[in-house]
Amino acid sequence: MSDDTRYLKGGPVAQRIMAEVKADAAAATAEGFPPKLVSITVGDVAAVGVYVRNQKAKAELTGIGFEERRFEADITASELEAAIHGMNADPRVTGIIVQRPVPAHIPIKAIQAAIHPLKDVEGMHPASIGNIVYNQLDLAPCTAAASVELLKETGLDLKGLEVVVVGHSEIVGKPIAFLLMSEGATVTVCHHMTRSVAAHARRADALFVAVGKPRMIKADMVKPGAAVIDIGINSEVGPDGKNRIVGDVDTESVKDVASWITPVPGGVGPITVAILLRNTMVALNRQRALYRTTFGANDKLAAE
Amino acid sequence: MSDDTRYLKGGPVAQRIMAEVKADAAAATAEGFPPKLVSITVGDVAAVGVYVRNQKAKAELTGIGFEERRFEADITASELEAAIHGMNADPRVTGIIVQRPVPAHIPIKAIQAAIHPLKDVEGMHPASIGNIVYNQLDLAPCTAAASVELLKETGLDLKGLEVVVVGHSEIVGKPIAFLLMSEGATVTVCHHMTRSVAAHARRADALFVAVGKPRMIKADMVKPGAAVIDIGINSEVGPDGKNRIVGDVDTESVKDVASWITPVPGGVGPITVAILLRNTMVALNRQRALYRTTFGANDKLAAE
Numbered sequence: 001m002s003d004d005t006r007y008l009k010g011g012p013v014a015q016r017i018m019a020e021v022k023a024d025a026a027a028a029t030a031e032g033f034p035p036k037l038v039s040i041t042v043g044d045v046a047a048v049g050v051y052v053r054n055q056k057a058k059a060e061l062t063g064i065g066f067e068e069r070r071f072e073a074d075i076t077a078s079e080l081e082a083a084i085h086g087m088n089a090d091p092r093v094t095g096i097i098v099q100r101p102v103p104a105h106i107p108i109k110a111i112q113a114a115i116h117p118l119k120d121v122e123g124m125h126p127a128s129i130g131n132i133v134y135n136q137l138d139l140a141p142c143t144a145a146a147s148v149e150l151l152k153e154t155g156l157d158l159k160g161l162e163v164v165v166v167g168h169s170e171i172v173g174k175p176i177a178f179l180l181m182s183e184g185a186t187v188t189v190c191h192h193m194t195r196s197v198a199a200h201a202r203r204a205d206a207l208f209v210a211v212g213k214p215r216m217i218k219a220d221m222v223k224p225g226a227a228v229i230d231i232g233i234n235s236e237v238g239p240d241g242k243n244r245i246v247g248d249v250d251t252e253s254v255k256d257v258a259s260w261i262t263p264v265p266g267g268v269g270p271i272t273v274a275i276l277l278r279n280t281m282v283a284l285n286r287q288r289a290l291y292r293t294t295f296g297a298n299d300k301l302a303a304e
Numbered sequence: 305m306s307d308d309t310r311y312l313k314g315g316p317v318a319q320r321i322m323a324e325v326k327a328d329a330a331a332a333t334a335e336g337f338p339p340k341l342v343s344i345t346v347g348d349v350a351a352v353g354v355y356v357r358n359q360k361a362k363a364e365l366t367g368i369g370f371e372e373r374r375f376e377a378d379i380t381a382s383e384l385e386a387a388i389h390g391m392n393a394d395p396r397v398t399g400i401i402v403q404r405p406v407p408a409h410i411p412i413k414a415i416q417a418a419i420h421p422l423k424d425v426e427g428m429h430p431a432s433i434g435n436i437v438y439n440q441l442d443l444a445p446c447t448a449a450a451s452v453e454l455l456k457e458t459g460l461d462l463k464g465l466e467v468v469v470v471g472h473s474e475i476v477g478k479p480i481a482f483l484l485m486s487e488g489a490t491v492t493v494c495h496h497m498t499r500s501v502a503a504h505a506r507r508a509d510a511l512f513v514a515v516g517k518p519r520m521i522k523a524d525m526v527k528p529g530a531a532v533i534d535i536g537i538n539s540e541v542g543p544d545g546k547n548r549i550v551g552d553v554d555t556e557s558v559k560d561v562a563s564w565i566t567p568v569p570g571g572v573g574p575i576t577v578a579i580l581l582r583n584t585m586v587a588l589n590r591q592r593a594l595y596r597t598t599f600g601a602n603d604k605l606a607a608e
Contacts, residue, residue, distance in 0.1 A: 109438065117431075127421075129437045130430025134413065134474050160497045168485050170438050177481075181472050181493055186504070188492035189485055193464045200490070 006255055008150045008229070008262045010270035017149070017274040018062050024281045025063040028288075035284045036065035037095040037121065037277075038087055042080065042106060043073030048099040055097075058273045064280055067093075073103050080106060081114045088116040094287060095121035095280040118287050121279040124171055132175060135182045139282045143210075144175035146271035147229050151180075151206055154227045154260050159184035164204035166190045166197055166248075167211040172231060176208050197221070209248040219253035227260040231268050310559055312454045312533070312566045314574035321453070321578035322366050328585045329367040332592075339588045340369035341399040341425065341581075342391055346384065346410055347377030352403040359401070362577045368584055371397075377407050384410060385418045392420040398591060399425035399584040422591050425583040428475055436479060439486045443586045447514075448479035450575035451533050455484075455510055458531045458564050463488035468508035470494045470501055470552075471515040476535060480512050501525070519554035523561045531564040535572050 025035050037059055039052055052068060059066035071080060087093045096115045102108055112120075117127040123141040132140050140148075152158075163180050167173040168191040177187045185206075190197045192211075201207055201221040209217050210231035222228060232248030247264030255261050262268055329339050341363055343356055356372060363370035375384060391397045400419045406412055416424075421431040427445040436444050444452075455462075467484050471477040472495040481491045489510070494501045496515075505511055505525040513521050514535035526532060536552030551568030559565050566572055 125431075126434030126438055127429075127431040129434035130432065131434075133433045133437070133478050134430060160499050162499070174437050174482065174485065177493075178478065181478065181495075184495075184497040186492065186494055186498040188490065189481075190490055191485075191488075193488040194490040195464050195466070 004255075006259065006261055008153055008227070008260050008267060010146070010150065010262070010267050013149055013153060014270040014274040017271065017278055018058065021064070021274070021277045021281055022062040024285075028281070028284055029063060033094075033284060033288060034065060035063075035094050035280050036067060036092055037097060037280050038093050039066065039068050039097050039099060040071065040080075040084070041068065041099045042071045042075060042102045045070055047101065052099060055273055055276065059277060059280075062277050064277055075106075077106055077110065080111060084111065084114045088114075088119060093119065094284045095119055097122055097276065118290065119283055121276060121283050123175070123279060129170075129175065132178045132182070137179055137182055139279050139286075140179055140275075141171040141175045142272045142275040142279065143172050143231060143268065144179060145275045145279075146268045147172075147176055147208055147210075147231055148179050148183075149271055149275070150229055150262055150268060151208075151227060154206075156206065156227060161185040162203060162205045163187045163208070164190060164200045164206075165208045165210075166201065166217070167209065167231070169210060172210040173208070176210075180206075211248050213248055214246050215248070215250040217249040217254060219250065219257045222254050222257045224257050225259045226257070228254055228258045228262070229268065230262045230264050232264065233269070308559075310563065310565055312457055312531070312564050312571060314450070314454065314566070314571050317453055317457060318574040318578040321575065321582055322362065325368070325578070325581045325585055326366040328589075332585070332588055333367060337398075337588060337592060338369060339367075339398045339584050340371060340396055341401060341584050342397050343370065343372050343401050343403060344375065344384075344388070345372065345403045346375045346379060346406045349374055351405065356403060359577055359580065363581060363584075366581050368581055379410075381410055381414065384415060388415065388418045392418075392423060397423065398588045399423050401426055401580065422594065423587055425580060425587050427479070427583060433474075433479065436482045436486070441483055441486055443583050443590075444483055444579075445475040445479045446576045446579040446583065447476050447535060447572065448483060449579045449583075450572045451476075451480055451512055451514075451535055452483050452487075453575055453579070454533055454566055454572060455512075455531055458510075460510065460531060465489040466507060466509045467491045467512070468494060468504045468510075469512045469514070470505065470521070471513065471535075473514060476514040477512070480514075484510075513552040515552050517552055518550050519552070521553040521558060523554065523557040526558050526561045528561050529563045530561070532558055532562045532566065533572065534566045534568050536568065537573070 056066045087096050096119045112124045117125045120128050123139050163185040165173050165177050168189050177189050181187050188200050190200050198221045202223055206227045208229045214234040214236050228249055230247035230249040234246050235243050238244040245265050360370045391400050400423045402415055416428045421429045424432050427443050467489040469477050469481050472493050481493050485491050492504050494504050502525045506527055508530055510531045512533045518538040518540050534551035534553040538550050539547050542548040549569050
């Protein structure tokens with residue numbers, strides 16, 4: 001697979017984004033505004049440990065501070081909200097991420113909405129989602145933004161592009177739809193109630209799939225020459241009896257029809273953390289912009 | 305036209321919604337929480353006078369207080385924002401609407417975002433838009449919500465319905481798309497960059513049109529039996545030399561193909577103000593719910 005140009009690989013895109021983030025972070029730090037991301041975990045840290053370690057390593061590579069705050073599994077929602085309000089008010093904290101899953105008694109949407117929109121680096125606050133609808137596209141939910149980055153790698157002109165998104169989740173399918181509508185694509189969103197997903201999928205120049213059904217999209221559901229972005233991450237037992245990760249697309253057959261296809265793993269996944277870090281810089285720059293418009297001052301330190 | 309059952313008329317729907325609002329407003333007032341809508345106009349009031357008078361009359365019919373606040377055309381954006389912050393803090397004000405147009409130096413989006421989301425009865429704050437994406441559908445931009453109400457009048461099952469929206473504006477086309485996605489429809493959004501609007505429109509069970517082009521949608525662009533919701537309001541000179549209002553759909557020819565069609569005027573228009581008043585009650589009820597969850601108290605007056 002390594003030399004097959006049909007594969008849209010996430011690694012190089014992630015590297016490029018991280019290099020941009022690193023330059024941005026260095027400049028902000030030199031001006032007295034070091035970016036710092038606070039990671040909130042509630043309860044069993046082991047379940048999310050591998051994700052958090054990866055975020056921390058990548059953040060530090062790009063010069064973004066990363067601080068873990070761990071809360072006991074029996075914290076109440078009000079206590080957690082109060083802790084978040086404290087971080088909202090703390091000027092040293094420039095971004096906040098809540099690691100999922102959280103215990104069942106914690107209402108995740110209310111917790112995410114408690115994060116100040118200016119520090120919402122996951123792009124999940126309702127106001128962040130609304131801002132995308134209003135064509136402010138630079139801060140979007142990480143997986144959605146990562147998927148759109150991969151489509152852009154194809155060089156296809158997004159204006160007038162026929163896009164079909166299979167899966168209408170609030171943080172993946174729908175934001176992909178708004179992001180691409182704002183870029184001029186004609187977008188259709190399909191889901192489990194759609195009469196014929198195949199009929200829509202077959203007319204798509206670009207097909208995004210995020211439903212969590214292993215190999216649901218077969219070759220006969222894809223238009224020849226299409227770009228196929230597979231966002232699914234499913235674990236299944238392979239022919240060798242070991243667990244393996246597969247996407248929502250039957251990659252082996254679809255790659256003979258599509259012009260571009262994302263491998264799973266190795267497609268959207270690696271870009272997601274890079275987008276989280278880019279969002280951290282977007283958030284910091286919005287905080288600085290608000291400071292400037294509020295106080296009308298140049299926000300560099302006087303010492304410079 | 306009066307007896308043609310193909311016409312989806314807005315009047316009766318508006319009446320039904322207003323009757324519900326009236327009962328709601330009476331109950332809230334009896335419990336010590338009278339709803340009050342503040343209308344903000346900036347500069348030339350004549351341009352919006354007819355709209356404001358209509359809103360005021362309908363509000364008073366339903367028992368919602370209506371107060372006009374008029375600001376001079378040369379008010380600065382900061383002064384206007386400060387005035388809105390005052391209304392946000394004023395417990396007697398339960399809803400705020402900014403009448404458009406405003407003078408060119410007033411950034412309308414920033415002003416709308418200054419309104420507290422709990423008092424945003426127009427549904428235009430980014431957080432209000434984001435809440436719709438998160439399937440909280442009871443408070444949406446008025447014209448979008450009014451259009452969806454009319455579709456529901458047909459009795460069509462929204463689950464799996466093939467919907468095409470022509471026009472991707474932030475406050476009409478896009479919110480219609482999210483509202484219907486959340487109800488289970490398969491939605492495609494077309495716009496001026498779409499390669500063939502006709503190809504999409506012809507496969508729609510329900511077709512929404514909001515582009516501002518007189519009679520753009522002809523009979524050969526509509527699927528037989530479709531529901532056609534015409535949101536356009538265009539002024540043109542009629543054969544008698546007088547100005548008349550026409551929609552974006554060529555009603556005369558399309559009505560022979562469609563099973564349902566909205567007249568213009570008399571379709572979506574009359575429902576819009578009713579939705580504004582319903583939104584005012586939703587906003588008030590959210591304010592009361594926040595009070596209850598924050599203070600854990602029954603919020604009826606002790607005297608009752």
